[in-house]
Amino acid sequence: xxxxxxxxxxxxxxxxxxxxxxxxxxxxxxxxxxxxxxxxxxxxxxxxxxxxxxxxxxxxxxxxxxxxxxxxxxxxxxxxxxxxxxxxxxxxxxxxxxxxxxxxxxxxxxxxxxxxxxxxxxxxxxxxxxxxxxxxxxxxxxxxxxxxxxxxxxxxxxxxxxxxxxxxxxxxxxxxxxxxxxxxxxxxxxxxxxxxxxxxxxxxxxxxxxxxxxxxxxxxxxxxxxxxxxxxxxxxxxxxxxxxxxxxxxxxxxxxxxxxxxxxxxxxxxxxxxxxxxxxxxxxxxxxxxxxxxxxxxxxxxxxxxxxxxxxxxxxxxxxxxxxxxxxxxxxxxx
Numbered sequence: 001x002x003x004x005x006x007x008x009x010x011x012x013x014x015x016x017x018x019x020x021x022x023x024x025x026x027x028x029x030x031x032x033x034x035x036x037x038x039x040x041x042x043x044x045x046x047x048x049x050x051x052x053x054x055x056x057x058x059x060x061x062x063x064x065x066x067x068x069x070x071x072x073x074x075x076x077x078x079x080x081x082x083x084x085x086x087x088x089x090x091x092x093x094x095x096x097x098x099x100x101x102x103x104x105x106x107x108x109x110x111x112x113x114x115x116x117x118x119x120x121x122x123x124x125x126x127x128x129x130x131x132x133x134x135x136x137x138x139x140x141x142x143x144x145x146x147x148x149x150x151x152x153x154x155x156x157x158x159x160x161x162x163x164x165x166x167x168x169x170x171x172x173x174x175x176x177x178x179x180x181x182x183x184x185x186x187x188x189x190x191x192x193x194x195x196x197x198x199x200x201x202x203x204x205x206x207x208x209x210x211x212x213x214x215x216x217x218x219x220x221x222x223x224x225x226x227x228x229x230x231x232x233x234x235x236x237x238x239x240x241x242x243x244x245x246x247x248x249x250x251x252x253x254x255x256x257x258x259x260x261x262x263x264x265x266x267x268x269x270x271x272x273x274x275x276x277x278x279x280x281x282x283x284x285x286x287x288x289x290x291x292x293x294x295x296x297x298x299x300x301x302x303x304x305x306x307x308x309x310x311x312x313x314x315x316x317x318x319x320x321x322x323x324x325x326x327x328x329x330x331x332x333x334x335x
Contacts, residue, residue, distance in 0.1 A: 064296020
């Protein structure tokens with residue numbers, strides 16, 4: 001056997017491995033697609049109205065984009081820092097109240113709060129990491145749990161102290177609505193969905209097309225190796241946590257006009273974001289977006305099966321089934 005042949009085989013093996021991985025991902029995506037189609041068909045049989053089901057599908061996908069953006073920040077932090085951030089929802093609530101305070105004080109358009117909330121949450125994330133979490137990455141889960149849960153309680157009670165428990169709201173001026181094949185889409189939901197897709201694409205571009213994104217992926221793959229080639233791992237950790245927190249800030253401003261804002265609102269999004277992260281695969285940014293769309297869809301279809309008060313039941317059923325059948329998530333890899 002010649003040296004050239006050995007070289008060719010060595011070059012071919014990674015491609016074969018990549019091809020196998022892509023084929024497996026396509027198969028899983030096909031199975032998920034068939035399950036979604038079956039769920040929509042059962043929903044159609046249950047409701048007897050194609051328009052009701054179509055409205056639920058559209059609404060679910062719109063909310064799912066927002067869930068995906070929230071979960072992207074969470075999965076980015078876990079994938080790079082190995083930190084399970086239970087304060088993610090509370091940080092989301094902080095950004096919502098920041099947007100509320102800015103709009104009430106200045107009368108500015110709610111989405112202009114992005115210019116303040118995203119940098120503010122980025123800075124807050126950097127401070128939180130440097131002061132509380134810089135030594136816990138890769139450490140025991142108990143330490144992370146106590147620190148992030150404690151931070152979550154501190155932030156929620158701080159919001160309660162300054163803003164009270166009464167729900168707040170932000171009105172979107174000239175919101176309007178559009179019709180998509182009979183489904184009515186409010187302007188707020190549509191803007192939030194498009195904003196989430198745009199910010200998600202920016203995050204993906206940052207990770208895949210910039211030198212800083214390469215450094216993040218190198219640190220996520222092998223922190224020791226990255227340090228040996230001159231990457232400042234501690235700085236990358238801090239900036240990654242800040243970017244993940246800024247994602248929560250962006251999602252909060254986009255979602256604020258759609259919700260009643262309360263100090264404990266973040267807890268509900270926290271649970272949903274963790275389900276999305278597990279569904280898409282821990283540390284997988286694209287999987288988080290796909291998982292968000294699926295969870296949004298499941299949530300809305302569950303209201304057809306069980307009524308509006310049980311929308312989270314379907315989400316948790318999907319969560320348990322995925323944990324049982326594929327604990328690494330739909331698009332994650334076995335450790």
